[in-house]
Amino acid sequence: MNLQDVLQRQDIWRGSGAAAATHLLPTGHAALDTAIGGWPRGALIELLSDHSGIGEINLLLPTLAALSRERHIVFVAPPHIPYAPALAAAGVDLARFLWLRPASEADALWAMEQSLRSGVCGAVLGWPARPDQHALRRLQLAAETGDALAILYRPRRAADAASPAALRLELEPAANGLRVHTRKRRGGWNGAPLLIACTGLQ
Numbered sequence: 648m649n650l651q652d653v654l655q656r657q658d659i660w661r662g663s664g665a666a667a668a669t670h671l672l673p674t675g676h677a678a679l680d681t682a683i684g685g686w687p688r689g690a691l692i693e694l695l696s697d698h699s700g701i702g703e704i705n706l707l708l709p710t711l712a713a714l715s716r717e718r719h720i721v722f723v724a725p726p727h728i729p730y731a732p733a734l735a736a737a738g739v740d741l742a743r744f745l746w747l748r749p750a751s752e753a754d755a756l757w758a759m760e761q762s763l764r765s766g767v768c769g770a771v772l773g774w775p776a777r778p779d780q781h782a783l784r785r786l787q788l789a790a791e792t793g794d795a796l797a798i799l800y801r802p803r804r805a806a807d808a809a810s811p812a813a814l815r816l817e818l819e820p821a822a823n824g825l826r827v828h829t830r831k832r833r834g835g836w837n838g839a840p841l842l843i844a845c846t847g848l849q
Contacts, residue, residue: 670687670688670689670690671684671685671686671687671688672685672686672688672710672713672714672796673685673686673709673710673713674686674706674707674709674710675708675709675710675713676706676709676843676844676845678841678842678843679706679827679841679843682827682829682841683814683816683829683832684832684834686707686710686796686814687796687813687814687833688794688795688796689790689791689793689794689795690787690790690791690796690797690812690813690814691783691786691787691790691797691799691810691811691812691813692796692797692798692799692812692813692814692815692816693798693799693800693801693805693810693812693814693815693816694706694798694799694800694801694816694818695801695802695803695805695806695815695816695817695818695830696800696802696803696817696818696819697802697803698818698819698820699726699727700727701818701819701820701825702818702820702824702825702843702845703800703818703825705737705845706818706825706827706843706845707770707772707798708734708737708738708739709737709738710770710796711734711737711739711769711770712737712738712739712740713738714769714770714796715738715739715740715743715744715769716740717769718743718767718768718769718770718795719743719744719745719762719767719768719769720739720743720744720745720768720769720770720771720772721744721745721746721747721758721759721762721768721770721771721772722744722745722746722747722772722773723747723749723755723758723759723762723771723772723773723774724747724748724749724755724773724774724775725746725772725774726774728746729744729746731744745762747762752775752776752777755773755774755775756773756775756778756782756785756786759771759773759775759786759789759797760785760786760789761789762793762795763786763789763790763792763793763795763797764789764792764793765793766792766793766794767793768793768795769795769796770795770796770797770798771790771795771796771797771798772798772799772800773786773797773798773799773800774799774800775799775801778799778801780809780810780811783799783810783811783812784811786799787811787812787813799812803817806830810831812831813831813832813833814829814831814832814833815829815830815831815832816828816829816830817830821842823844824842824843824844824845825842825843825845826840826841826842826843827840827841827842827843828840828841
């Protein structure tokens with residue numbers, strides 16, 4: 648493997664410069680695309696919040712809808728039952744939507760990893776309680792293998808721990824939307840928070 652091959656890997660974080668545009672997917676929110684460039688494909692993404700139902704799913708809906716035209720979208724152990732009519736109204740192809748309810752945390756992490764590695768999933772969303780560094784690393788590598796978005800919803804306290812995630816965003820409720828803080832991004836970031844018009848799925 649030569650240096651060029653190494654630099655193309657999704658788990659290599661350069662000290663400066665944003666990720667290659669070919670590896671970024673539009674978020675569907677102009678301000679967010681300007682701030683982070685897009686969702687890094689084939690990588691682990693962490694969305695950090697102590698609240699649910701604040702628009703944390705809607706933030707991803709434009710991308711999920713686009714991905715579902717060709718690949719599957721998987722929700723693994725979400726805290727609430729996914730509301731199919733809202734997903735369909737946003738353009739998500741329900742024929743390619745899977746909702747998994749594993750019996751344990753270990754099973755949930757296994758299901759996420761296998762879904763990511765399969766190559767047929769565009770995005771896999773999970774809500775693990777306490778994934779350790781080993782589990783996070785396995786998910787990152789699985790996302791790279793399957794060229795998929797691995798999206799973890801975690802509490803804000805997780806920001807204090809190291810993570811192989813390529814992108815970490817902290818989400819807070821705001822009037823008519825979400826306040827988004829970039830906590831980690833390949834190539835560095837502007838520390839100013841963004842206000843994204845986004846409401847929760849009901």
